[in-house]
Amino acid sequence: MISVILLGAGNVASHLYKVFHNSDTITVTQWYNRHIDKISTFKNEVEITDDLSALKRADIYIIAVSDDAIATVSEALPFQDRFVVHTSGTASLYDIDAKHRRGVFYPLQTFTKGAEVDFSNIPLCIEGLKKSDFKLLKRLAEGIGSKDYKVSTExxxxxxxxxxxxNNFTNQMYRIAHEITEANQIEFEILxxxxxxxxxxxxxxxPYMAQTGPAVRGDKKTAKQHLNLIENPQHKAIYKLLTESINDTHGRKKL
Amino acid sequence: MISVILLGAGNVASHLYKVFHNSDTITVTQWYNRHIDKISTFKNEVEITDDLSALKRADIYIIAVSDDAIATVSEALPFQDRFVVHTSGTASLYDIDAKHRRGVFYPLQTFTKGAEVDFSNIPLCIEGLKKSDFKLLKRLAEGIGSKDYKVSTExxxxxxxxxxxxNNFTNQMYRIAHEITEANQIEFEILxxxxxxxxxxxxxxxPYMAQTGPAVRGDKKTAKQHLNLIENPQHKAIYKLLTESINDTHGRKKL
Structure with missing residues (x-):
């Protein structure tokens, strides 16, 4: 059994709590949050606290707070030489105070509030300075059915x-497609x-093999027709730049 | 029963043949191709021909050939006043010879050779000059379980x-993500x-509501860090332009 203490009550913390709670090999010893009302609905399932000095002993302390608060929270923990990890995609492992054994447990996925999350489908990027700590994170990932990947801070x-x-830029491609369909009274549903x-x-x-369309075919006639039809100057600039990018990737002559 | 004659043997024609052949409300009267060997494996199921003058009567003639050949093939058809449609996303309805009743039956999807296609999930964009012809295309779409959308040539x-x-630009976003992970010995699997x-x-x-990430948050610090880390000048230009595009969409100040 791996004992875990969770710190934070945001999206990641809440999803982790649920999946840890349902795991046979993981137990949540305590759940800490600065504002206890955010987690008080769980008080019958797990020991909750808003007092860092009341934290018990656990195998892993998981800080799932905003990037800016990781350093402060880890410094404020009233103990040392214990295993403390954060869950951030961007914060360094070294943002965690040096008095702790440090690690990262970063689930790469977009978490939507309220939506159910299937952790068996979420890659976990893990990092630990000590070999034994790293192995513990591997077991933690296994305990929630996730595939783990060794990923350094860099x-x-x-x-x-x-x-x-x-994710973000792809979604903006969807958005532009949406704008084009709306402007022409076409249902976005079709796409x-x-x-x-x-x-x-x-x-x-x-993605190299999957590419299709005018740019990969080197079909300049269609690309030029499209550019003539696109009115929004920013859409035009994006069309040009991404067509060039596809041309370059596939060794086609530029537009 | 709607009787159909198919012309062409490419991806779209082959997929249409299969789904028409399995439909209870559609019958394929003939399948024409210039090179008969391409469709000869189907000769026990359907009448095949490479002779335009041997074409029979049918409710709809579907020209599923390359865009450039639509005009020529439709002109070469040795009859008039019959209902002739093409399946192209870009060709005009008026590319079909004026001696025919003209229409478009365009399934919007990427067809991969060999891969099974579920037409119930493929939007059909239809166009017809006559009301009765348009209705016939609606029934044809229904006959293969597809949702139809009225879409004009423009x-x-x-x-x-x-x-x-x-599709294409989104796939290029995947490709760039792939390049970044490969260059840093990270498994693309994670994404x-x-x-x-x-x-x-x-x-x-x-897509507007679904957007997440530094650009929509107006998080210039992270965007600048990212730009410093990206070495490929083209990736940098794309990062800048798409961040600007997201900033604009969501009313954020520019980078």
Missing amino acids: QRKRLHIAAVFA KPLILETAKKIQTMS | QRKRLHIAAVFA KPLILETAKKIQTMS
């Missing part, structure tokens, strides 16, 4: 940038199956 | 641009669940 920073492309299929395709095929 | 051109954003979740999210939520 790698995690790059992974976060990659996630901005794969939804295509969007899903595009994401499904790269689950088993590289 | 709208279809814009829809194709929107699809370039939602796959996020990519799928991003596409799933907008099935029930607008």
Whole structure:
């Protein structure tokens, strides 16, 4: 049994609490939050507290708070030489106070409040300075059915940038498609199956192999027709730049 | 029963043949292709031909050939006043010879050769000059379990641009994420669940509401850190432009 104390009550903390609570190999010893009312609905299931000095002993202390607060909270913990991890995609492992054994337990996924989360489908990026601590995080990931990946702080920073492309920028592509359909009285619904299929395709095929469309074919005629039809100057600039990017990736001559 | 004659043997034609063949309300009267060997494996199921002058009577003639060949094939058909449609996302309805009753039957999806296609999940964009012809296309779409949408030639051109954003450009976002992970010895696998979740999210939520990340938060500190870490100048330019685009969409101050 791995004993865990959770600190924080945001999206990540709440989802982790639920999945730990349901695990056979993990027990949540305590749940701490600065404002106890945020977690008081769970008081019959788990010991809750808003007092750092009341924290018990546990195998792992998981700080799931905003990036800016990680240093402060870890410093305020009234003990040392225990295993303390954060759950951030961007904060350094070294943001955790040096008096602790330090680690990172970062689930890479967009958490939506209220929505159910299937952890068996969430990659866990783990980092630990000591071999035994690292192994403990591996077991913690296993305990919630997640696949774990060893990712260093430097790698995690790059992974976060990659996630901005794969998630935020992709979503902006959907948004622009939405703007184009709305402006032309076309139902955005029509594009939804295509969007899903595009994401499904790269689950088993590289994005390089999956590419289709005028840019990868080097079809300059269609690209020029499109550019003539696009009125929004920003959309036009994005169309040009991304067509160039696809041309470059696939060794096509530029537009 | 709707009788159909298919012309062409590419991806779209082959998928349409299969789904028509399995439909209770549609019968494929003939299948034409210039090179008969491409469709000869089906000769026990359907009448095949490579001779346009041998074409029989049918309710709908579906030209599923490359965009450039639509005009030529439709002109070469040795009859007039019959209902002839093409399946292209970009060709005009008027590319079909004026001697026919003209229409468009365009399934919006990426067809991968060999892969099974579930037409109940493919939006069909239909266009017909005569009301009765339009209704026939609606029934044809229904016969294969597809949802149909009335889309004019002008709208279809814009829809194709929107699809370039939602499919090709989105896939290039995946590709750049792939390049970033590979360059930093990170497994691209880690991003796959996020990519799928991003596409799933907008099935029930607008892309506007679904947006997350530094750009929509107006988090300039993180954006600047990212720009410092990105080495590829093209990736940097794309990061800047798409961050600006998200800033604009959500009324944030620019980077």
